[in-house]
Amino acid sequence: MRTDPAPMPHEAQITTAPQAIAAARVRLLLATVPVSAVTNASVALIAMALLHGGAPAGFYAVWGGVMIGLQAIRLLVWLIWRGASAENLRPVQRSLRLRVLRAASLATGMSWGAIPAALFPATPIEQSFVAFFLAGVSGAAVAGLAFDAWASGLFVVSVIMPLALRLMGVQTSLSTAMAAMVCIYLLYLGVAIRRGQLQFLQLLDWRTRAETARARTARQAQLNALLAEANQRGTSAPNAAALYAAICRTYAALDGQAPLSIVQRDPITGGFEIAAQSGSNSGPVPMDVLDTSLLDTAWGQNRPQFQGDGRTLDACIPLHAQGQVCALLRVVCANAAERLPCEMDDSLRDWLLNLAASVDRGLQAISQRERIDRLQNLYRALISEGEVVLQSRSAEEMLQRTCDTLATDTQFHAAWLARPDDSGAFRVLARAGEGALQLDHFRVHLNDANRVPLVLRVWDTQTLQVCNDLLRDPDMQPWNSTLSRYRWHAALATPVWRGGALWGVLVFTSPQAQAFDEQTIALCEQVAALLGYGLDELDVKERLSHLQRVEAHRARHDTLTGLPNRYALEQYLPEVIARARRQGSLFAVGMIDLDGFKLINDTWGHSAGDRVLRELTRRLQAVQRQTDFLVRLGGDEFVVVMEDLNPLEVQTGYANSVQRLRQAVAAPFDIAPNVQLPIDMSIGISAYPLDAQDADTLMRLADKAMYAAKPKNRTSENSP
Numbered sequence: 001m002r003t004d005p006a007p008m009p010h011e012a013q014i015t016t017a018p019q020a021i022a023a024a025r026v027r028l029l030l031a032t033v034p035v036s037a038v039t040n041a042s043v044a045l046i047a048m049a050l051l052h053g054g055a056p057a058g059f060y061a062v063w064g065g066v067m068i069g070l071q072a073i074r075l076l077v078w079l080i081w082r083g084a085s086a087e088n089l090r091p092v093q094r095s096l097r098l099r100v101l102r103a104a105s106l107a108t109g110m111s112w113g114a115i116p117a118a119l120f121p122a123t124p125i126e127q128s129f130v131a132f133f134l135a136g137v138s139g140a141a142v143a144g145l146a147f148d149a150w151a152s153g154l155f156v157v158s159v160i161m162p163l164a165l166r167l168m169g170v171q172t173s174l175s176t177a178m179a180a181m182v183c184i185y186l187l188y189l190g191v192a193i194r195r196g197q198l199q200f201l202q203l204l205d206w207r208t209r210a211e212t213a214r215a216r217t218a219r220q221a222q223l224n225a226l227l228a229e230a231n232q233r234g235t236s237a238p239n240a241a242a243l244y245a246a247i248c249r250t251y252a253a254l255d256g257q258a259p260l261s262i263v264q265r266d267p268i269t270g271g272f273e274i275a276a277q278s279g280s281n282s283g284p285v286p287m288d289v290l291d292t293s294l295l296d297t298a299w300g301q302n303r304p305q306f307q308g309d310g311r312t313l314d315a316c317i318p319l320h321a322q323g324q325v326c327a328l329l330r331v332v333c334a335n336a337a338e339r340l341p342c343e344m345d346d347s348l349r350d351w352l353l354n355l356a357a358s359v360d361r362g363l364q365a366i367s368q369r370e371r372i373d374r375l376q377n378l379y380r381a382l383i384s385e386g387e388v389v390l391q392s393r394s395a396e397e398m399l400q401r402t403c404d405t406l407a408t409d410t411q412f413h414a415a416w417l418a419r420p421d422d423s424g425a426f427r428v429l430a431r432a433g434e435g436a437l438q439l440d441h442f443r444v445h446l447n448d449a450n451r452v453p454l455v456l457r458v459w460d461t462q463t464l465q466v467c468n469d470l471l472r473d474p475d476m477q478p479w480n481s482t483l484s485r486y487r488w489h490a491a492l493a494t495p496v497w498r499g500g501a502l503w504g505v506l507v508f509t510s511p512q513a514q515a516f517d518e519q520t521i522a523l524c525e526q527v528a529a530l531l532g533y534g535l536d537e538l539d540v541k542e543r544l545s546h547l548q549r550v551e552a553h554r555a556r557h558d559t560l561t562g563l564p565n566r567y568a569l570e571q572y573l574p575e576v577i578a579r580a581r582r583q584g585s586l587f588a589v590g591m592i593d594l595d596g597f598k599l600i601n602d603t604w605g606h607s608a609g610d611r612v613l614r615e616l617t618r619r620l621q622a623v624q625r626q627t628d629f630l631v632r633l634g635g636d637e638f639v640v641v642m643e644d645l646n647p648l649e650v651q652t653g654y655a656n657s658v659q660r661l662r663q664a665v666a667a668p669f670d671i672a673p674n675v676q677l678p679i680d681m682s683i684g685i686s687a688y689p690l691d692a693q694d695a696d697t698l699m700r701l702a703d704k705a706m707y708a709a710k711p712k713n714r715t716s717e718n719s720p
């Protein structure tokens with residue numbers, strides 16, 4: 001719960017006791033001046049009017065004039081000074097006005113002593129009593145002097161001593177008794193004035209001390225409230241900047257404090273900049289007018305620095321995040337003449353240290369929250385990576401989706417994967433996130449002399465590499481401007497294994513230095529491992545599908561000639577029939593069988609027979625039309641399906657087709673080295689839809705026709 005801090009007590013109440021006493025004495029002296037002056041002037045007027053005898057002629061007129069003049073001076077000083085503030089009273093002891101006031105008071109007292117002196121020659125002695133009486137009255141009238149020891153003492157002595165001496169000079173028992181009484185009275189006045197002064201001073205001292213203590217307690221309470229506030233803000237602020245701003249705002253509410261700022265260091269330039277600051281009565285203290293050496297020392301030595309002479313203050317206290325100095329808490333009161341001074345006492349020092357400790361705790365809470373968020377996001381990314389691996393149909397897709405997921409759903413800024421090509425130059429295969437486009441200019445080669453880039457370190461060591469503060473890594477200096485532009489403040493590069501070998505490097509970058517702690521590193525490794533498994537699985541799938549394709553081809557093709565086989569023909573014929581039916585076209589099935597092929601095998605060997613079969617295939621392919629479908633049924637039997645047959649062909653007994661196919665055996669075959677033999681073939685043809693309308697019958701009829709065409713079966717009427 002936030003409580004509004006009470007206003008700070010006025011600084012006059014917390015100044016030191018001697019200053020306060022001096023100011024209070026002057027105020028009291030001023031308070032007595034008007035009454036004293038008026039009384040003195042009145043009594044002087046009465047004396048001028050009533051006391052004539054026993055004094056030199058004109059004495060009372062001169063004395064009265066001096067007296068009234070002195071009182072006028074006192075009143076004048078009082079008039080000028082009565083509106084003075086506490087600040088003006090502080091240097092009062094050196095003030096000209098105080099000196100004038102004291103001199104006037106002293107002169108007043110001494111002038112009263114002149115009356116008994118003037119009366120000395122006179123008789124009877126009773127006149128001296130009148131003077132003594134007047135002196136006593138005037139002593140009371142200038143009671144203000146009692147608060148000023150020297151003036152009071154001189155006054156008492158100068159007024160009463162002459163009377164005592166005079167009485168002792170008369171040498172009668174009465175005058176001696178009176179002199180004794182005067183001396184006792186003198187003694188009494190001296191003691192009374194002294195004691196009164198002491199008590200007054202003590203009283204003032206107690207009062208000032210009590211007020212100072214009260215003010216201190218009140219300030220301490222406010223300062224403690226600010227500490228509590230800082231602690232509480234730490235648990236609610238979303239980030240360090242918000243925490244700094246909240247601390248400064250709360251501090252600013254404390255009236256009368258020197259300005260507080262939180263200063264951060266630019267990692268590139270090393271310069272200091274204000275991250276947050278409180279306002280103050282004198283406004284924020286600009287950085288450029290301050291000596292930053294104290295900041296350097298506090299940052300470099302990681303120790304609080306305090307400078308000041310009790311009137312000025314420069315305090316720099318390091319703040320920490322993850323064990324490292326991340327900012328400085330600075331309180332500066334640079335100007336001693338400022339209305340609000342900073343007391344550089346131990347309590348303020350302790351409080352500042354406590355405030356810094358509170359901010360540290362807040363930063364720690366924030367970084368812990370950020371770490372948990374980061375890990376949660378990473379776990380999510382890990383789950384997403386599992387989906388990516390399962391869903392991706394190609395390696396390219398898998399890599400790109402991995403990078404996209406990492407750069408979108410985690411605290412990472414960018415993610416990319418690179419691997420060396422055949423020439424050894426690293427190629428970025430996938431990338432995502434801020435600054436990823438600049439990877440177009442990524443030039444790293446396996447043979448580079450400079451082994452600093454993380455991808456090379458990974459390649460060399462085959463292990464994961466982390467740099468948690470790229471901008472402070474002296475090796476990374478050449479790339480600092482790019483790293484800083486895209487806020488790549490920390491990076492992790494991990495090997496990606498494919499098929500048991502190092503295949504690529506997956507790189508994660510984060511805008512937050514120190515982002516890669518133990519758990520994050522472990523999760524990044526898992527992501528890379530998952531990616532590797534995914535790639536391996538893709539490879540397995542790819543191999544399987546290749547095998548399937550080979551097997552499927554093998555099942556439909558003849559291994560010796562590469563031609564479609566009987567199985568393929570069985571699938572093909574229904575399609576042709578359906579097409580011909582749809583289009584109302586004709587097609588023919590030609591059955592081809594070599595004559596006397598067995599003899600070649602038997603005479604020249606099986607491999608010679610194979611050669612003939614392959615050569616025949618080549619020749620048949622050369623003479624077939626584009627729409628013909630050539631099949632090896634087995635042995636020396638071939639089938640050619642001829643689509644879009646011209647009806648004339650049927651009428652001419654397939655003369656053109658037979659002639660075209662026969663060109664395949666027009667030239668003799670190479671049987672063996674230097675052995676060429678002519679080989680003939682028999683052809684039987686059936687046509688759709690004239691001969692039959694189903695595949696089996698068409699095949700059977702073609703076979704029958706071919707069989708009939710064999711030389712050994714040939715008769716004059718069925719020879720083709």
Ligand SMILES: Nc1nc2c(ncn2[C@@H]2O[C@H](COP(=O)(O)OP(=O)(O)OP(=O)(O)O)[C@@H](O)[C@H]2O)c(=O)[nH]1
Nearest residue numbers: 593594595596597598599601606607609610635636
């Ligand atoms: N070299 C070789 N010979 C094969 C292959 N497949 C079958 N043969 C042989 O081919 C021959 C085919 O037999 P036939 O058709 O009776 O032989 P032919 O001498 O041509 O008889 P006609 O067809 O009646 O003229 C057999 O000897 C089979 O062993 C093969 O892939 N390679």
